[in-house]
Amino acid sequence: MVQPLNDMCVIEISDSIAGSACTKTFSDYGARVIKVEPFSGNKIRRMPPFKEDIPDINGGAYHLSFDTGKESVIIDYSSNSGLEILDRLYQLSDLVIFDTEVEKTKKLRNIINGNNYPSTVSITPHGMSGPFKDRLENDMSILAWTTRMYRNSMENMSPLRNAPGSTLVQIGHTAAAVAVGIYWGQKQDKIRRDAEVAGVEAVLGNVDTGFVSWIFTGNLPERIGGQLKTRYPTGIYPCKDGHVILSANEEPWFSRLCNAIGHPEILQDSRFIEDRENNWQAFMEYLGPYLEKHDKNYIFTHLQEHGVMVAPVLNASDLLDDPQAKARKSFVKIDSAIGEHYLAGAPFHLNKINDESFKLKSAPKLGAHTNMLLNELGYTKEEIIALFRAKITG
Amino acid sequence: MSNKSLEGLKILEMTEAWAGPVCASLMGDMGADVIKIESFPRHSLTRPTSPRYATMPGEGPVYERDALHHQGNRNKRNMAIDIRKESGKEIFKKLLLDADVFIEGYAAGKIEKLGFGWQDVQKINPNITMISIAGWGLEGPYKNMVTLGAGLDATTGHLSLRGYPQGDFVDTHPNFHSDATGSSTIFFAALTALLQRKKEKKGTFIDLSQWEGLVWQFPAILAEWTMNKRIPERLGNNDPHIVPHGVYRTIEEDKWIVVAAEDDNQWQGLCEVIGKIEWTDLMHQYSNIVGRIKGRTEIDAAIESFTKQYDGFTAAEILQNNHVIASPVVTPPDVLLSNQLHERDWHQTVNHKWTGPIMVGGHLWNVEPDTLSWDIPTALVGQHNEEILTELGFDHDYISALYANGTIGNHYEN
Amino acid sequence: MTQPLNGLKIIEIGGTVSVSAAGKKFSDFGANVIKIEPPSVSDVRKIAPFPDDIFHIDKGAVHLAFDTSKRSIVIDHLTNSGKEIIQRLGKDADLIIMDIPVTEAQDLINIFKDGDNLLTNVVTITPHGMTGPYKDRVENDLTLFGWSTRSHRHSIAGREPLRYGPYAGVVQIGSTAAAVGMAAVWSKRNEGMNRLVDVSGVEALMGNVDSGFFLWAVNGALQPRSAGQSSGLYPSGAYKCKDGYMLFSAGRDPVYSRLCNAIGRPDLATDKRFTDPEEKPKNFEIFKKILEDWLATRTKYEAFDELQEQGVMCCPVLDASELENDPQSVYRKSYITRNQDGIGDITIAGPPFRMNGLYSDAWESKPAPNLSEHTTEILQEHGYGTQEIIALFRAGVTT
Known part of the structure; x- marks a missing residue:
């Protein structure tokens, strides 16, 4: 089977995880993705962990995971000679993804004009305009702007971020969606579009924030940690060998749960019918012993048989052995700069699980494709070496 | 809608909660004709029939005033159909005939029982893209399991990494990061399949496991284990390599x-x-x-x-x-104090029958030259039943009969 | 056998051709040479030729030759965190040689100062020295050569001045820095004092021989710009033979007489046309014809053998393809062939001098390091912890 995006070429000019996460999705489905990197490499290459904790510009976990199947070229685009190369590269491509400072993006985008050029997506923390456009932000400070850190915390304790990097990945992921949208659009109507993804807006405008609820009700999110004791059981509960997460506070799940743990009488108990809000402790006298007695995987399968939304809390060591992941071959073995290791496979598959054509190729070494690409762009041997000596390419 | 990128595409969305609905809104933002097929007479998960914490106080049905529902349902038309009924199936088959994408979010097996599994759908329309978004996918030992985004967060290892360093899991707020990112995954999947259709001239089925859509986003969690046999510790807001x-x-x-x-x-x-x-x-x-x-x-x-x-x-x-x-x-x-968001005119003032004019968050992205706009506020249950059925060629009397026999509806029982 | 410079720790900073040439002098004989390279990529790695003409940061010819037996670490010396590493690496070094712009060099010198006290020997290489109105000028191999009067000398009157082989000038400056650096190491051993040495490229070239300056200063006359064959005090320069050229330095006696004998014309040794200083320049063409007729029947190696037999100072002019097979080079193993990772066999010049016999193992050469190959190893050696090393890498201070 031919991969769906195999006739597409995407240029990635990215200073953060977001740009690489964005183009990763294109590369997963066969697009040719060219990473334009500075001599020091994209910052994603510097993100730990590293094998045996030894830093390696070609061996960082984020790079190995998000740059699969891409090509790497080193171009110093702060120079006119570099811009000239970029111009040729743009014309070879179908889409350009920028993830760098606003002024730099403007400069790099300026040479794109006319419908013969590709559409572009520019990722920035606060957008390309406005008083904050030049602010420096990182994964955590962007999340702080979205109300999610505030929501993620307990009263009078510090707000919390999500996993390191996850905000930038979400922003990149959002950019991938609009990118494929405008790529489709350009195919249909031949109109070149410039899309802009402001990190704060992309996350704040999405779900899992407290903002819209506040607009509707004027109530601030309850900052109570993992267990909601007024509308229960929802949240994280300890069990025999770890923790499970439950979402069974509403019907029909609450009834299913009570039946599943062998206490249908709860459903008739006036304490839980009329005054559920104030009887969490009483409820736990029923649920607590059940959880204490069983391990997380038993609870997971047993309650799910009754249609209760429950899941075990897993850590890194559990993932590869997870039966579902194994059955679906969610993780794939890959041979890369650090030898053989596992990566999460493509996020979805067309028509068939793990179609053979969706093979992951390893991430490129820094600058591995510069020479080949310059050849392809029509530069002579002498010109190629001249550009290298002048530190325009590497 | 002003943005034309997806103009001409017809999207059928039959999903609940956030990941699927938000995806469909994003397609609507970019000019697709999105029709949300809402469950009837059972109300959607995000449309409670009695007030809860996210319900706007005021007049009108409670299920039209819930923030969680409004958050993922702009820029679509709405039909409420009981597709368990033969008359409901007939309508839906007609909708499928010229649709480009059908996104469904039932638990595994359910849509087959309703007669709209991929085997049936591709017979009705061989060019369609169908995407199923069950939490763990349609195949494998967990295919019958049910979950919200919070459960996926727990089983991808993300939950084990969040939270106060000295705290316990029970202090960690469950989150719905899976929904926040799942919408873009589904969006991307739909467009990928449409691009494939351009080449192969036939439709595509995608079994999208939301768990798989989330797990690739945390490479460091897996790598710490596979590279270094370490289970990453809960870091809170610290970074081991950056001070401050x-x-x-x-x-x-x-x-x-x-x-x-x-x-x-x-x-x-x-x-x-x-x-x-x-x-x-x-x-x-x-x-x-x-x-x-x-x-x-x-x-x-x-x-x-x-x-x-x-x-x-x-x-x-x-x-x-x-x-x-x-x-x-x-x-x-x-959020309303940010000069940046005001200067960029990000907030959208939306007028809805039951919430009245409200200022809510804007779009995830901006596109030039054909900018996005919020043309259809969150639609009421069954708001576009007549409009769409008329487009499909049903006449007024037949439509009235559908209402009368409970095939379609425009309100839920409290 | 231990090598003579075992135990010396030399730090080289800047990645230029000069500083690489300087460091090589030490690494060749067993010193521990740490090559600190800038994140913007060392100049020495950018120089062609490359195998198959495909550029590669680890495969440039000058790098492969000059960086043998060194270890490579990339440090951004402009950041405070980078300076801290350099300080730790350098404080027990015997010598630090740097070739970076003057203001940057001044900053690095300061980290090795405790009050007025210098903590280690430092040699700076700059185009015009650390002081004076030209100190911040940007120069290269060609411009430095221009300043040294040698370009002027290396030309024919009325035509453009010429440089020598590319990088000949900057390599010489590096060798100069190595010599003075070695002296500083020696004197520190003896008297315990550290020295700050300022090598200016222009001064190093101009103050040495083969420039026209000294002669002019003595007699006020500009040297004739005759390049090639001298028509005054001949034969001097290159003369065509059967298969190439021979280079002569035989204009004066006794070498001139020996030449006349060797080509079977002892009469010319006393012929006034060629011995009288007034007459000699007028008869250049006549002599040239005689010599070239003799050379025309001989290959350059035949001529070389016959003439050197008689004590005539002359040499065949060799090209790259002939160097490896030169009998003397073959006999002394002047070139060595070695396997370089990722390239295969490469040939580089062997020991610049021998100790204790022809095949002494005083000289040893390990392959030139890949960029940043030893960053982690060197940081570990200097007490950096695992997470600290990652932190420095993440911030782009190291690579």
Whole structure:
């Protein structure tokens, strides 16, 4: 089977995880993705962990995971000679993804004009305009702007971020969606579009924030940690060998749960019918012993048989052995700069699980494709070496 | 809709909660004709029939006033159909005939039972793209399991990494990151399949496991285990390699600010602002990254004694003006205080029958030259039944009969 | 056998051709040479030729030759965190040699000062020295050569001045820095004092021989710009033979007489046309014809053998393809062939001098390091912890 995006070429000019996460999705489905990197490499290459904790510009976990199947070229685009190369590269491509400072993006985008050029997506923390456009932000400070850190915390304790990097990945992921949208659009109507993804807006405008609820009700999110004791059981509960997460506070799940743990009488108990809000402790006298007695995987399968939304809390060591992941071959073995290791496979598959054509190729070494690409762009041997000596390419 | 990128595409969305609905809205934002097929007579998960914490007070049916529902349902038309009924199936088959994408979010097996599994759908329309978005996918030992985004967060290892370093899991807020990112995954999947259709001239089925859509986003969790046989520790807001990198108190009670200095330049800027210029002297331990890692406690204290003199917006402004990473930890009302969002005209004022004019968050992205707009506020249950059925060629009398026999509806029983 | 410079720790900073040439002098004989390279990529790695003409940061010819037996670490010396590393690496070094712009060099010198006290030997290489109105000028191999009067000398009157082989000038400056650096190491051993040495490229070239300056200063006359064959005090320069050229330095006696005998014309040794200083320049063409007729029947190696037999100073002019097979080079193993990772066999010049016999193992050469190959190893050696090393890498201070 031919991969769906195999006739597409995407240029990635990215200073953060977001740009690489964005183009990763294109590369997963066969697009040719060219990473334009500075001599020091994209910052994603510097993100730990590293094998045996030894830093390696070609061996960082984020790079190995998000740059699969891409090509790497080193171009110093702060120079006119570099811009000239970029111009040729743009014309070879179908889409350009920028993830760098606003002024730099403007400069790099300026040479794109006319419908013969590709559409572009520019990722920035606060957008390309406005008083904050030049602010420096990182994964955590962007999340702080979205109300999610505030929501993620307990009263009078510090707000919390999500996993390191996850905000930038979400922003990149959002950019991938609009990118494929405008790529489709350009195919249909031949109109070149410039899309802009402001990190704060992309996350704040999405779900899992407290903002819209506040607009509707004027109530601030309850900052109570993992267990909601007024509308229960929802949240994280300890069990025999770890923790499970439950979402069974509403019907029909609450009834299913009570039946599943062998206490249908709860459903008739006036304490839980009329005054559920104030009887969490009483409820736990029923649920607590059940959880204490069983391990997380038993609870997971047993309650799910009754249609209760429950899941075990897993850590890194559990993932590869997870039966579902194994059955679906969610993780794939890959041979890369650090030898053989596992990566999460493509996020979805067309028509068939793990179609053979969706093979992951390893991430490129820094600058591995510069020479080949310059050849392809029509530069002579002498010109190629001249550009290298002048530190325009590497 | 002003944006034309997806103009001409017809999308059928039969999903609940957030990931599927938000995806369909994003397609609507870009000009697709999105029809939400809502469950009837059972109400959707995000349309409670009695008030709960996210319900806007006021007049009108409760299920039209829930924030969780409004958050993922702009820019679509709405039909409420009982597709368990033969008459309902007939309508849906007609909708499928010229649709480009059909997204369904039932638990595994359910849509087959309703007669709209891929085997049936591709017979009706061989060119269609169908996407199923069950939490763990349609195949494998977990295919019958049910979950919300929070359960996926727990089973991908993300939950084990979040939270206060000294805390317990029970202190960690369940989150719905899976929904926040799942919508883009489904969006991307749909367009990928459509691009495939251009080549192969036939439709595509996608069994999208939302778990798989989330797990690739945390490469560090897996790599710590597979590369180094370590289970990553809960870090809170710290970073083992960057000092300072944290959340600090401000002058306001229980309000906070993020401050980070990732390199020596940002550190220079920070020290100038907090009055510790001696900490940048080459001979001082804290002038370099390695020295700062050893001095986390003292450095954090010095930053907090600065941030505690200001509110978060002011302190962030001062720090940012000196090239330091800083942002107020924003509460929902604080969102309206951001000059940036106002200057960029991000907020959208939306007028809805039962919420009235409200100011809500805007789009995830902006596109030139054909900008996005919020043309259809969250539709009422069955709001476009007549309009769409007429387009499909049903006449007025037949439509009335459908209402009468409960095939379609425009309100839920409380 | 231990090598003579075992135990010396030399730090080289800047990645230029000069500083690489300087460091090579030490690494060749067993010193521990740490090559600190800038994140913007060392100049020495950018120089062609490359195998198959495909550029590669680890495969440039000059790098492969000059960086043998060194270890490579990439440090951004402009950041405070980078300076801290350099300080730790350098404080027990015997010598630090740097070739970076003057203001940057001044900053790095300061980290090795405790008050007025210098903590280690430092040699700076700059185009015009650390002081004076030209100190911040940007120069290269060609412009430095221009300043040294040698370009002027290396030309024919009325035509453009010429440089020598590319990089000949900057390599010489590096060798000069190595010599003075070695002296500083020696004297520190003896008297315990550290020295700050300022090598200016222009001064190093101009103050040495083969420039026209000294002669002019003595007699006020500009040297004739005759390049090639001298028509005054001949034969001097290159003369065509059967298969190439021979280079002569045989204009004066006794070498001139020996030449006349060797080509079977002892009469010319006393012929006034060629011995009288007034007459000799007028008869250049006549002599040239005689010599070239003799050379025309001989290959350059035949001529070389016959003439050297008689003590005539002359040499065949060799090209790259002939160097490896030169009998003397073959006999002394002047070139060595070695396997370089990722390239295969490469040939580089062997020991610049021998100790204790022809095949002494005083000289040893390990392959030139890949960029940043030893960053982690060197940081570990200097006491950096695992997470600290990652932190420095993440911030781009190291690579």
